[in-house]
Amino acid sequence: MAETTGFFQDMNTVISDLVEKRLRYYFVVKDEDLHKVVIYLFKTMGCRLSTATATERYDAIEVLYHFSHDATGTYYCPRILMTNKDKPQMSSITRIVKGAEWIEREMAEMYGIDFKGHPRKEPLLTKDNSQVRVQPLRARRIS
Amino acid sequence: MTGNNIPIGPYHPLLEEAEYFNLVIDGETVVDIDMDIGWMHRGHEFISEQKTFTQSIYLVERICGICSTSHPIACVHAFEDVDNIEIPERAAYIRTLVGELERIHSHLLWLGLAGHFIGYDTVWMWAWKYREPVLQMFEIISGNRNHYGMMRIGGVAQDVDPAVIPELNKHLDMIDKKMAMIAKVAKDDPVLRSRLKRVGVLSKQDAIDYCAVGPTARASDVHTDVRKDEPMDAYPWVDFDEIVLPNGDVYDKLVVRVLETLESTKICRQCLEKLKTVKGPVLNNVKEISAGEGLGRYEAPRGEVFHFVKTDGSNRPVRHKVRAPSYVNIPTFTASCKGIPVADALITLASVDPCYCCTERSFKLMDVNHDPCTLDILALSREKTQQIRRELHVD
Numbered sequence: 046m047a048e049t050t051g052f053f054q055d056m057n058t059v060i061s062d063l064v065e066k067r068l069r070y071y072f073v074v075k076d077e078d079l080h081k082v083v084i085y086l087f088k089t090m091g092c093r094l095s096t097a098t099a100t101e102r103y104d105a106i107e108v109l110y111h112f113s114h115d116a117t118g119t120y121y122c123p124r125i126l127m128t129n130k131d132k133p134q135m136s137s138i139t140r141i142v143k144g145a146e147w148i149e150r151e152m153a154e155m156y157g158i159d160f161k162g163h164p165r166k167e168p169l170l171t172k173d174n175s176q177v178r179v180q181p182l183r184a185r186r187i188s
Numbered sequence: 189m190t191g192n193n194i195p196i197g198p199y200h201p202l203l204e205e206a207e208y209f210n211l212v213i214d215g216e217t218v219v220d221i222d223m224d225i226g227w228m229h230r231g232h233e234f235i236s237e238q239k240t241f242t243q244s245i246y247l248v249e250r251i252c253g254i255c256s257t258s259h260p261i262a263c264v265h266a267f268e269d270v271d272n273i274e275i276p277e278r279a280a281y282i283r284t285l286v287g288e289l290e291r292i293h294s295h296l297l298w299l300g301l302a303g304h305f306i307g308y309d310t311v312w313m314w315a316w317k318y319r320e321p322v323l324q325m326f327e328i329i330s331g332n333r334n335h336y337g338m339m340r341i342g343g344v345a346q347d348v349d350p351a352v353i354p355e356l357n358k359h360l361d362m363i364d365k366k367m368a369m370i371a372k373v374a375k376d377d378p379v380l381r382s383r384l385k386r387v388g389v390l391s392k393q394d395a396i397d398y399c400a401v402g403p404t405a406r407a408s409d410v411h412t413d414v415r416k417d418e419p420m421d422a423y424p425w426v427d428f429d430e431i432v433l434p435n436g437d438v439y440d441k442l443v444v445r446v447l448e449t450l451e452s453t454k455i456c457r458q459c460l461e462k463l464k465t466v467k468g469p470v471l472n473n474v475k476e477i478s479a480g481e482g483l484g485r486y487e488a489p490r491g492e493v494f495h496f497v498k499t500d501g502s503n504r505p506v507r508h509k510v511r512a513p514s515y516v517n518i519p520t521f522t523a524s525c526k527g528i529p530v531a532d533a534l535i536t537l538a539s540v541d542p543c544y545c546c547t548e549r550s551f552k553l554m555d556v557n558h559d560p561c562t563l564d565i566l567a568l569s570r571e572k573t574q575q576i577r578r579e580l581h582v583d
Contacts, residue, residue, distance in 0.1 A: 067272060068418065069483055093412065094399045095485070095494045096511035111483065111496065115411065118418030120483055144399030144516055170226035182234060 046117055048090055056082055060123070071109070074123040076135045082123050083138045086112045092121060094142050099152040101183055106133040106156055110145075127158070137163035155182040191219060194530070211525070211533055218533055221525045223518060236508040241267055241341055241477060244505060248495070249335055251510065254297060257290050258488030259495070259510070260339035265420060265484025266495040267341045267505075270477050275421070278463065279343035279470040284422035285459040286329065286338050287486065288452040292363060293322040294489035295445040295452075298541045299370065302442060305535050306383055307570030311370070318366045321359045328352050343471035353460050360453050360460075367453070371446045374439075382576045384439035387528065388536030391436055394523035402491020403444045404517045404540045408436035414487035426458045436524075438532075438539040445541075476501070488513055490541050514542045531572040 049070070053060070059078035064071040074082050086092040092112035100107045105126040112121045127133040137160035139146045149160045150169040157180040160166070171181070191212030208227065212220040232251055236244045248259040261283060268275070275283075296319040303311025323333040329348055330336035338344050374380060390400070395408035405412050413430045415423045431447045433440040479501040485494045491513030498507035517540040525536055 064481075066269075069269070071481065091396075093396070093401075095492065096496075096509065096515070098496050098507065098509040100498060100507045109496075111494065113417070113485075113492075115417045122483075142399065143397045144519070147515065147519060148511075168226075170229045172224070172226060174226070181231075 046119070048114065048117065049119065052085065052090065052121070056085060062124075068118055069120045069122065071122045071124060074125060076125055076127075079123065079125060079136050079138065080141065083110070083112075083141050086114075086121055086123075087142050090114060091116070094138075094144050095120075097145070097148050097152065099156045099158060099182070101130075101156065104128065106130055106158060108135060108152060108158065110138070132159070133157060134159040134161060136161050139163050154180070156180055157183060209521070209537065211530070213530055216529050216531075218525050218528050218530060221521050223521065225518075233508055233510055236510075237505055240503045241505070244508060245339055245341075246337065248510065249337065249339075252512070253334060254294050255290060255488045255490065255493065255512075256335050257286050257338065258486050258493045259512075261287055261421075262484045262486040262488075262493045262495040263497075264339045264341050265486060266482040266497045267477055267484070267499075269482035269484055270480045270497065270499055271482075273342055273472065273474055275343045275472060276469050277422075278347070278466045278468050279472075280422040280425075281459045281462045281466060282329075282344045282348055282470060283339070284426065285348070285456055285463070286326075286336060286344075287421075288455045288459070289322055289325055289329075291452045291489045292449050292456075293319050293326075294541075295449045296322070298445060298489075298538075299442070302438075302535065302538055305538050305569055306380075307573040308380070311373070314366070314370065318363060321362060325356055325359050328356060340471055341477070342474040343469070345471070347470045348463055350464055353464060356460055357457065360456055364450065364453050367446065367449050371443075371450070374442055374446055378580050379573060379576050379582050381439065382580065383573050384442060384535070385437060386435075387438045387532045388524045388539055389436045390520050390524040394520060395436065398520045398523065399516050400491070400520050401513050401516055402488070403431075403441055403448065404491065404520060406430070406432045407440035407444045409434045412492070414485050414492050418485070420486075422459060422462070425462075426455050428452075428455050438535055441539045476503070490514055491517060514540070518542050529572075531568040534569040 059081060060072040060074055062073040092114045095111040095113050097108055097110045105128045108125045110123050114121065125135050127135055135158065137149055139149055140162060146165065147169055149163055150165065152158050153160055153166065154168040154171055191214060194211050194213060208224040210222040211218050232247060236247055239247055245260050245263050248263045249256050251259050296315045300312040300315035303309065303315060326336055327333050330338050338346065390408045392409045395405045395410045401412055409432060411430065411432055416430050428451045431444050431451065433444055477499050479499055482497045485492050493513055494511040496509040497505045500506050520540065521537060525533060528536060
């Protein structure tokens with residue numbers, strides 16, 4: 046597919062650890078290169094953001110964005126790793142993709158991730174609920 | 189938020205589920221909207237990680253009572269994606285049949301509610317009356333009118349008895365006939381057109397920016413349909429059209445759903461025809477799922493439902509992410525509700541067919557001076573239809 050080849054050629058220097066499966070591409074991107082990759086996927090290729098998944102691993106907090114290229118049924122999943130688990134911090138993509146606002150707010154409240162540049166840093170699901178513990182999905186170790 | 193605020197929710201007698209929208213109005217016009225969700229957050233993602241794969245399928249089936257088979261289909265797609273597991277052909281047709289029947293009953297449910305919101309109670313009663321045979325079809329196929337328990341990794345839980353196919357076809361004939369009648373009403377009724385045309389317009393660019401999915405996006409000229417984009421199960425083998433309309437208003441959202449229902453009955457017929465001749469098992473024996481990541485999706489009645497799983501070789505997921513279509517469709521209100529009259533707000537909000545069980549959510553109208561507003565938004569919406577009727581001299 047021309048789009049896929051073009052993407053990996055143009056982004057060759059900023060992506061690593063590519064895992065390729067049938068119509069799915071998972072790869073690691075550094076935080077400083079995230080906006081470049083997201084602008085290419087969302088604006089240049091016309092991908093749609095399905096959602097993002099945050100996961101706590103032994104060595105890092107991981108955020109995996111799921112971009113769907115509807116014309117070809119392909120998924121591009123940039124992975125961001127935050128090794129400072131005490132203060133996980135990364136760039137927000139909400140100013141590029143409006144559809145990322147809610148999911149970034151949800152990941153922030155569930156995992157304590159600070160999304161730099163997010164226009165609205167307040168909890169989405171657990172606001173005004175005093176019974177919910179802070180960062181409810183943390184403290185589970187996934188290798 | 190400054191302005192005249194009209195609070196609706198979280199537990200409002202008009203609404204079926206807990207929801208809370210904050211509409212800021214200036215006179216009769218909505219100038220801003222804010223949404224507050226989380227009233228129904230039940231921690232499904234966390235619970236799923238304590239369950240085995242098969243138990244997880246039952247769990248996600250209970251996320252929502254309306255799309256209770258879309259979540260399981262997306263979920264088994266995700267588990268199957270980890271190891272590229274294939275399913276038998278007969279199982280593929282059964283999955284597609286059950287998925288499309290769910291689309292028919294969900295669109296009819298929405299059509300009934302939309303009719304009620306704008307003062308068309310006849311549409312409401314018709315739609316819900318003709319939804320009943322669909323539930324009976326589910327009972328014939330699975331034994332249950334809801335929560336069918338049909339999905340398994342590697343296929344489906346039970347076969348469809350060929351002896352019941354004529355009866356299922358009879359129900360489809362009736363639904364086709366009635367949907368054609370409703371489609372004609374939607375097309376010809378001057379009041380309905382005046383009431384819904386150019387109301388709550390979501391532009392194509394806004395639909396793309398907010399990553400909208402399903403009929404909400406397709407009514408705004410965005411081609412996104414998982415059944416066409418990444419056809420799985422029996423979708424590569426069945427013939428159907430993707431319904432896309434250009435205007436983005438509530439009327440187009442209604443027409444998309446009505447026409448999609450007719451496409452769904454077409455798909456169901458093809459599946460039933462194939463189930464007469466395609467033989468074989470309906471479930472592959474999947475003994476284990478290896479460590480890895482899997483991504484599954486399905487075109488639910490409201491749009492793409494998305495599941496992501498991470499496995500470690502044990503018998504349960506270590507991470508299970510669920511994203512329902514309403515989660516990305518509800519934020520489009522920010523674009524579609526601004527500038528519209530208050531009387532149109534209700535049907536605009538209802539036009540995306542928001543499912544709060546799936547998204548966890550909530551409605552409030554505010555005055556520019558922060559004064560509590562006691563407007564009855566349902567009465568306003570229904571009164572506007574009456575006014576159009578009087579203007580058009582239609583009884």
